[in-house]
Amino acid sequence: MASPSRRLQTKPVITCLKSVLLTYTFVFWVSGIVLLAVGVWGRVSLAVYFSLLDEKATNVPFVLVGAGVVVVLLGTFGCFATCRGSTWMLKLYAMLLSLIFLIVLVAAVVGFVFRHEIKTNFESNLNLALRNYNVTADQHSEAVDTIQRTLHCCGVQNYSDWEKTDYFAQRGIPRSCCKSQDDCSVDDLRDPNKAKLKVFVDGCFFLVTSTMESKMSVVAGISFGIACFQLVGIILACCLSQYITNNQYEMV
Numbered sequence: 001m002a003s004p005s006r007r008l009q010t011k012p013v014i015t016c017l018k019s020v021l022l023t024y025t026f027v028f029w030v031s032g033i034v035l036l037a038v039g040v041w042g043r044v045s046l047a048v049y050f051s052l053l054d055e056k057a058t059n060v061p062f063v064l065v066g067a068g069v070v071v072v073l074l075g076t077f078g079c080f081a082t083c084r085g086s087t088w089m090l091k092l093y094a095m096l097l098s099l100i101f102l103i104v105l106v107a108a109v110v111g112f113v114f115r116h117e118i119k120t121n122f123e124s125n126l127n128l129a130l131r132n133y134n135v136t137a138d139q140h141s142e143a144v145d146t147i148q149r150t151l152h153c154c155g156v157q158n159y160s161d162w163e164k165t166d167y168f169a170q171r172g173i174p175r176s177c178c179k180s181q182d183d184c185s186v187d188d189l190r191d192p193n194k195a196k197l198k199v200f201v202d203g204c205f206f207l208v209t210s211t212m213e214s215k216m217s218v219v220a221g222i223s224f225g226i227a228c229f230q231l232v233g234i235i236l237a238c239c240l241s242q243y244i245t246n247n248q249y250e251m252v
Contacts, residue, residue, distance in 0.1 A: 014085075017240040021082045024233050029075030031226045036068030038222050048150075049212050051143045052125045070100065071226070078233070087241045094237035097230045104227035122212075123205050126156050133167045133174065144204075145176035151211065152179075153204035161203065163192060173199055 043050075043061035050061075074096055081089035129140040148154055154177035155161030162173045172189030175181065177199035188194045 014240065014243050017236065017243060018082055018085070021233070021236045021240055022079060024236055025075050025078040025082060028078065028229065028233055029072060031229065032068050032071030032073075032075055034068075034222065035071055035226060036065055039064030039066075039068055046212065048143045048146045049122075049208060051139050052122055052129060067100075067104070074100070078237070081237075082240070085240075085244055087244050090237045090241040090244075094234045094241070097234045097237070101227050101230045101234070104224070119209050122209065123156065126205060126208075127161075130156065130161060130165050133165060145174065147204050147208060148174070148176040148200070151204060151207045152200045153177075153202050153207050154200040155203050156205045157203040159195065159199050159201050159203075160192065 039061045042064060046061070074093070077089075077096075078093045081093045125140075126144070129144050132138075132140065133144060134141050154173065159173060159177060162168045162177070167174070168190075172186060172191075173195050175184060175189070177195075178184035178189075179198060179200060184198045188198045
């Protein structure tokens, strides 16, 4: 049995660790809300771009939303485990934090490795959307119009890409490419030489990928920061569990 002075030294450490871990858990819980919000924001702000990607790529925002929900639930469990001072619950909390950390890390690495494949896939789908433009009036045609109007671009590499499409033979370049809707007639859009002065000449591919990369870098940065923050929780939970175990052993 340990001396009373030793036990008196251990209890303040446990109390301090509990306070720090509770503070951490609250911040971690808030980070789950942030992750949830980032997932929703990514889905809304990048929806038009995701519509021209494969289904797997469009699941990224939903993954973030799911991760945010898990973090919120795990944060609640961590708060309960810390207040109870249960060693097995604290160890389980640390294990779950480690598991989520590894999942986020692997997801980040996979996303980085396959980023070029995503670009290639987007370029291919954008070319396909141009060839089938306004044929079925589907969401891809609407996405092309939205991208061209929003980013002030036209075609994939440049405005001349439209000359290879069936739509150009019928109506010329789409009005979504026009610099000014008031000064852009049908005759202008059917004549490539006149159209060059009336429409945006730069292609959309480079602008879209740049926009996506800038926004996805925000998403990736927040996600990676939250993942690294979990290391603090793992260390705190393990230390608190160890101190509680030692204190119980000293009282025997």
